[in-house]
Amino acid sequence: MTALLRHLPALAFAVLACGCAQQPLTGPAPQAPQAAQAAPWADATAGQAARFAPVFDEVDAWVAKRAFPGAVLAVGVDGRLVALKAFGRLDSSPGAPAMPVDAVFDLASLTKVVATTTAIALLCDQGLLKLDEPVVRYLPEFAGVPGHERITVRHLLAHNSGLPSPMLLWKHAGSRAELLDLVYRLPVQAPPGAEFHYRDENFILLGEIVQRVGGLPLDRFVSTRVFEPLGMAETGFNPPASLLPRIPATEQDEHYRHRLVRGTVHDENADVMGGVAGHAGLFSTAADLARLAEMILDRGQAGGRRFLSPQTLDSFLARQHQPPGSSRALGWDTPEPGGLAGPRASADAVLHTGFTGTSLYIDRSRRAFVVLLTNRVNPSRDNKLIGPARTAIHSAVLQALDAGAGR
Numbered sequence: 001m002t003a004l005l006r007h008l009p010a011l012a013f014a015v016l017a018c019g020c021a022q023q024p025l026t027g028p029a030p031q032a033p034q035a036a037q038a039a040p041w042a043d044a045t046a047g048q049a050a051r052f053a054p055v056f057d058e059v060d061a062w063v064a065k066r067a068f069p070g071a072v073l074a075v076g077v078d079g080r081l082v083a084l085k086a087f088g089r090l091d092s093s094p095g096a097p098a099m100p101v102d103a104v105f106d107l108a109s110l111t112k113v114v115a116t117t118t119a120i121a122l123l124c125d126q127g128l129l130k131l132d133e134p135v136v137r138y139l140p141e142f143a144g145v146p147g148h149e150r151i152t153v154r155h156l157l158a159h160n161s162g163l164p165s166p167m168l169l170w171k172h173a174g175s176r177a178e179l180l181d182l183v184y185r186l187p188v189q190a191p192p193g194a195e196f197h198y199r200d201e202n203f204i205l206l207g208e209i210v211q212r213v214g215g216l217p218l219d220r221f222v223s224t225r226v227f228e229p230l231g232m233a234e235t236g237f238n239p240p241a242s243l244l245p246r247i248p249a250t251e252q253d254e255h256y257r258h259r260l261v262r263g264t265v266h267d268e269n270a271d272v273m274g275g276v277a278g279h280a281g282l283f284s285t286a287a288d289l290a291r292l293a294e295m296i297l298d299r300g301q302a303g304g305r306r307f308l309s310p311q312t313l314d315s316f317l318a319r320q321h322q323p324p325g326s327s328r329a330l331g332w333d334t335p336e337p338g339g340l341a342g343p344r345a346s347a348d349a350v351l352h353t354g355f356t357g358t359s360l361y362i363d364r365s366r367r368a369f370v371v372l373l374t375n376r377v378n379p380s381r382d383n384k385l386i387g388p389a390r391t392a393i394h395s396a397v398l399q400a401l402d403a404g405a406g407r
Helices: 053-064 106-125 154-157 178-182 200-214 219-229 241-247 268-274 286-297 310-317 384-403
Strands: 070-077 080-088 282-284 351-356 358-363 368-374
Touching: 053 070, 053 080, 053 384, 070 154, 080 286, 106 154, 106 200, 106 282, 106 286, 106 351, 154 200, 154 384, 178 268, 178 310, 200 358, 219 241, 219 286, 241 282, 282 286, 286 358, 358 384, 368 384
Parallel strands: none
Antiparallel strands: 070 080, 070 368, 351 358, 358 368
16 A cells, blocks of 8 residues: 555554454454565665754764663654664673664563554454453453452553552562462552553553463464564564574663573563563564554555554544543553653654653654664663653654655
8 A cells, every 4th residue: 555565564453443342252263364475675764864864863862871872763654664773782881782773672561552452452353352341251360359340451451440559569479370360469449440550460461361362372372463464573572592682681680680681571570470471571673663553554454455444443542531631542652741752742643662761653643653762771770861862852753754744
């Protein structure tokens, strides 16, 4: 359809509309979508040095300020990848190798939208899952605590479940099973839908729902049902050792692992869970994430094939308005004053960030996306410069795009 999509394989990102019909848990296994023929990407980045010079200078400036050792930036507009560039180095040590443009980053909480939200959407689109069903229907172990019976899948996605985050789970659990048991027994601190509180626990539960309903562990489900059809060949959990030379280091961990974390998940809870969790653990490249973003911008079409209706996509990316004033869509967030995308952000954009310094911004009004991947936690999570850096970089990108479009 668009120039970029003619060179992208298809993604099964079948996103759920509000009226998914309820189906029994038993039934046919989820079907993997048909993949489009893979083809090389069209090179639309030849003019990036001139068009995005102020943007590249902005990123370099934040590297110099030590907001992060290195970064990879990808920008797309109107179906074309118009910028793809690496900055800085793989880590903060003296003499560290230069950051490669195909670096494989620990995405942290981008896992929530790239993997888990997509998987939940696929299951619902196939009639195996319903957003407004209680979580206990799919996870019987979650029953027994007062208030749990009122929490729905939708509440988990919108972070208004009412579940607290009262402890560092990894300090009280030595295995995946033990950590899940802690989550299953969490008390309810507010009525579902009444308050917004961003909680990893919501997506830990969603990851388990994928496994129960989809019939495969989360990592295998998203690999076969999402990443392979889309051609995201370097996206997955627990990356193989062969990718280590391209994986930026995250934190020098002095509290849990007592070593430099590189090639294994930075998030402690995900590490206890074996590196595979609904809230964190995914690794990917900027180019792979660009494929996901472009499918969304093309209204659910990828590789010349339709994988979800525009109506379903719109409902999934819309603000839930629960509680009133919340900026959350389903899984995704939307821009708000003072947010990461800056004052130029479009009202209908969606976005998400990751603790390690990653972000994905998809602007439907501009038909554009921005992927910014950094390892800002290297050498320490105490570095807080990623906040102003994100705003400055996204503002510079949107200004450059608007100037090119004559806005």
